[in-house]
Amino acid sequence: MTNLPSSIQVFERGWLSANNVLLIGRHDTALIDSGYYTHRDQTLALVRHGLRGRRLDRLYTTHLHSDHCGGNAILQAHFGCNTFVPAAEEEKVRRWDEDALSFKATGQQCERFTIDGVITPGETLTLGDLEWQVLGAPGHHAHSVIFYCPQEKVLVSADALWWNGFGVIFPELEGEEGFAEAGATLDLIAGLDVRLVIPGHGAVFEDVGPALQRARRRLDFLSGDPKRNAEYAVKVLLKFLLLERQRIPVADVASVLGSMPVIAESNRRHLHMSNEDLAAWAVKHLVRACTARIDGEFLLNDG
Known part of the structure; x- marks a missing residue:
């Protein structure tokens, strides 16, 4: 050290x-x-x-x-x-x-x-x-x-x-x-x-x-642009859940994000997406960054 x-x-x-x-x-x-x-x-x-x-x-x-x-x-x-x-x-x-x-x-x-x-x-x-x-x-x-x-x-x-x-x-x-x-x-x-x-x-x-x-x-x-902080938060919180759970059904990501009051309020203020669109956006960005991957029906922690 x-x-x-x-x-x-x-x-x-x-x-x-x-x-x-x-x-x-x-x-x-x-x-x-x-x-x-x-x-x-x-x-x-x-x-x-x-x-x-x-x-x-x-x-x-x-x-x-x-x-x-x-x-x-x-x-x-x-x-x-x-x-x-x-x-x-x-x-x-x-x-x-x-x-x-x-x-x-x-x-x-x-x-x-x-x-x-x-x-x-x-x-x-x-x-x-x-x-x-x-x-x-x-x-x-x-x-x-x-x-x-x-x-x-x-x-x-x-x-x-x-x-x-x-x-x-x-x-x-x-x-x-x-x-x-x-x-x-x-x-x-x-x-x-x-x-x-x-x-x-x-x-x-x-x-x-x-x-x-x-x-x-x-x-x-x-x-x-406060929207960038909101987008960062969505990616971080979804990644955190993946670190904890290791896998989440892709179909459940929208409801998982929508159930978090801080994400719901941030989405209302800054992002203006449906839960489904927000989930698709977040999954796409985590996969693109190689911090998650899709395997069949599941989003898996990666990276």
Whole structure:
């Protein structure tokens, strides 16, 4: 792993589950993000192996998307760890309001978990014997946070910045502001002295400058026509379901997409297609990109 401090372990998980960041200090341990629900047993195994017999004391969630918090419940059950989410999400989680949270809207799963407290932009935490600043990072998710360690110049960027882009700007799909917020988050990151980025998905990387440039070009492209962000979201959410299920009957894709409130609202606002036309469009683009293939009556995960 690229020049990581000895107290930090990163479990790179692919795209169904977000990366997990394990921080081991002299007196306690913490984890940032826990992956997707269907990978929960693997998450537990990875964390147990990384802890080498120690217990997990604290669990932090950067934002309430299912691929970042789907392992929270199993980790709580096994370790009894104290769990923290961004302050703006506190009441939604305590009530387990799936309409207000993102799980139902995106057709994804997340086992109910409890919380012991919240994290607020501006506070400083000690994780793995290092001091980390909690920073607000709206854009992809209105209430996302990221973590920055000035001592080691390490950034846990969640889905605000990847090596090649960032996550779907979900607020824009439902008529809320997101593009300007994403740009402000990129400006925030550019103002930090960062030598190493631990993204929410993909490998740890060092060249933050070029990554920021790619992200800005991507944001300019999406914000130039909000329809592009909506199209991107449809492809991403269908691919996510394929990663989870591995196969979906082609005939069912229209109803699957139509059952997701975030897609239905985005389609109403930006795409103006029938469910059948939207499904045909999405399938065609995933197959053309070699991320899915058709085998008889089924759309299969690929790539």
